[in-house]
Amino acid sequence: xxxxxxxxxxxxxxxxxxxxxxxxxxxxxxxxxxxxxxxxxxxxxxxxxxxxxxxxxxxxxxxxxxxxxxxxxxxxxxxxxxxxxxxxxxxxxxxxxxxxxx
Numbered sequence: 743x744x745x746x747x748x749x750x751x752x753x754x755x756x757x758x759x760x761x762x763x764x765x766x767x768x769x770x771x772x773x774x775x776x777x778x779x780x781x782x783x784x785x786x787x788x789x790x791x792x793x794x795x796x797x798x799x800x801x802x803x804x805x806x807x808x809x810x811x812x813x814x815x816x817x818x819x820x821x822x823x824x825x826x827x828x829x830x831x832x833x834x835x836x837x838x839x840x841x842x843x844x
Contacts, residue, residue, distance in 0.1 A: 750758070781789075
């Protein structure tokens with residue numbers, strides 16, 4: 743008695759190769775889809791430069807707002823000083839006039 747032949751037939755090999763080809767096509771299609779979603783280094787660098795420009799612009803705007811707020815505070819202090827002087831000066835003058843007349 744001889745042992746049964748364990749070698750695959752040509753049709754089995756053909757089916758296996760077709761299955762491998764179909765698997766490879768599916769894998770390449772998936773890879774193509776994933777690569778289409780990727781960003782190139784050039785696009786990434788351009789986006790980074792754009793973001794840096796925006797950030798610097800916003801930093802400049804924040805600094806301008808800070809300077810404007812400080813100027814407003816200084817103006818408010820000046821207005822308070824003028825109001826205080828406008829209220830105190832007549833009282834001081836009245837006191838001086840009354841003291842000097844005696």
